[in-house]
Amino acid sequence: DIEGYDMQPIFEENELDYEPAECILRREVAANGKSRAFVNDSPVNVAVLRQIALRLLDIHSQHSNLLLENPAFQLGIVDTIADHSELLGQYRGLYAHITEARRRLKEAEENLAKRQGDEDYLRFQLDQLDEFKPQPGEDEELRQLQSALSHAEDIKVALSEVDAMLNGSDNEDGAGAIDALRRSYQTMQQIAKVYPAIEDYLNRLESVVIEVRDIAGDISSRAEDVEYNPARLQEVTERLDNLFSLEQKHHVGSAEELIALAEDIRSQLSSLTDSEDNIQALRHQIEADTVQAKKLAEKLTAGRVKAAKQVEKLVKDSLVQMDMPACVFCVSMEKAEELLPAGQDIVTFLFSANKSMAPRPLADVASGGEMSRVMLALKALTSRQTHLPTIIFDEIDTGVSGKVASSMAQIMAQMSSNASQQVLAITHLPQIAAKGNAHFFVYKEDGSGRTLTHIRQLDPEQRITELAHMLSGSTVTEAARENARQLLKDPL
Template structure:
């Protein structure tokens, strides 16, 4: 409930602060006194866009602040969902700065208008004869039926299932799009992958292959050169080995005479040993090397395959090709694995869908049971409000299309007169009828659900006499279960209030300003007497006002 409303520099209001209490608060005042200004200020608190033209003095800051007691509203989760700090005594403030910029705060934390708008339906519900969109909306009508049906727990279960179904459906759509896109590349990626796999890259050593190819491709030249080397080393008289051995023999005769000569002998001996090893290895290599056209062909094929793959993928090593092969394998496997993922999600979706359908069917059945009760209560409530022949028809149709509140479609048909056909509520009900229907619905709803503060803005327009008394009775009964504010011109309704606020204008220093005043008992008698008989209050009007108040 709202406990305090403070308004500064807004429209005709310079600076006011008013306290609100539980029960029924009546707001009265002459036409143009500024009652609509209070509604405008409340609208700012509930997230309406600010307008600099509504500021009294554009050179100063405009501030509207509301204090709300929400301890019994169970709004902790709502605050958390909207990233707001929860306080049992919550303060909402709107500021319009001189430049026209608007700011909003919840418990002194800056917030976006969308966050205020998310809170609004749980704090204050404003109704007027000209604003009846809520009553004709299917979601609101279903909310009323669900309140009577006691569907709160079922709706929570269904919403969890609905969100899960929605999430799975979104994942499925994303996977199917991914598959569609990946399938177009699958054949090409598979071809590239198979091509690299067939090359058996992990068993290839490019350097060894290239050396083997050069050896086989030049076998005769190598054999001839090695034979020549062997000849140069081992020729009987002119070979390097024979010459070196002769030199060693000569040095051997004199090595004992000189340390230097002995060193020469040692070094030459080492050279001879090395030359002998080289001669043996050259001879062995020459024997091993022989022309092998078939092996040469195989090695050349492997190398050409390798060179083509490197050129195709613009790389220069086998390692890089192996990395590309692994990436292609991942892509191919991912694409092929999508079918399995899709199949699993389809199974999950089917299970969740069946569960949600069962819950929706339970909701439907309980709604069917509640509709006759709601129909009877509405018609009984409207009877004394000047609509004795008002009749309703609720057409509840189950489908398999999932909505946020089940699978039902609802159409509310209405007729106010005997002999006239039923028609959609928004088409056949007049403004006066719609306001009374709205009051009846809220009155019924208040019996089954914790409602926010309701503000009725002159919904009693066009009503008088006994109907006004009955309307006042309904508001009074409602106010025992909730906070209710009623802006009214009817003395019958004004007299039912627990509290009474008068809105009036006053001229001071050639400036008109709107003021609010909380009336005491004597002041209420005068105010209601003026509502009955005009400004010139008669004794009869005073007596009548006292009678109404009693």
């Protein structure tokens, strides 16, 4: 019966039929090692089977006592009794957020440190480019200007000669090309009156006269402008040389590429500033989240302090019941300076089997039998809080016998008296086995080259026989059978 354990959402999430009256979990393992999982005969993957099992079963395996040495397990016991899972979930979420922010901060700081090593050089390069101020197309313009300045005298002489030829200043009669064209136009104009067929030529010749006059004027002006200027030539040559040097230095081939490079460097330097801003933002975020996390941690601590007292009392009561009247069990809590995954509390279970010895960490002083009793006491305690429908103890009685085993059996029987909880005990001790309401016999058989494990439920007479075997060994005596009957009759 799983009604009342809020299992329906899990079943619906995994598209399983929800039958609260009965839940059968099954896993089949084939000879080749492959396995299949089932929930109420519906195939599921192992992850789903495990998810459901964790909500319904608490399994104490043969090596679970080792958990008592784990500080996280000890803290988990206190948290279970404190019953503040929602608060703990809020803290863990915030702690995970802080941890991720710290990781990003470290990464950002490392990246910034690497890039800051190049910052001075980048700024030097940018300052050099900004000071030079390359202009689009400047390299070609400078080459043309350098060529013109280098040949200024030859250019001036040539332009002057052309000007003279066009305007006639180089002839004795003062007639130049423009004058000849003008006279040609006048002659054609007279003929056109009687010979209209040349009207087109006349128009074209008129255009030529106008164009040549414009060209002559421009050449004359240009000839006047051209001067040999050594200072300007040196200035242009130096800028062209500097431009070429920058292009060579940065492995580019034009002024446009230098301009693009300057923008890229500017972007890199800007990203450094952005990285610094991001780092500062992360630091502020971590600081604010840490303040909030510490407030949550303080609430967790308050709940744990209260729960620790309950754990001490209830575990002590159970240990006294299991024949340890002089034992001391304490829950030590220390506050860590830094935030931890579950708060700021370090929980340690302290134990002493007798009052003459100061309590010390449980893992350092408890024997195997004492560890078994402490674990059972804790399981009995937490089962009241978790309300899991099934608890399985696989040889939790390791290291005990006789009277102690009987008292442990009594505690397990008390746990099973809860109508909503069943306890399954796998044991070799008759004192514990006898307290069961039902008994199953697990045995192995060899055959066909392999070993098979079987389980069968015992009827009343078989219960007596198997208990007698546990009491007397392979040969069952009547005294052993009578002892078995008495164990089965003993009240809890």
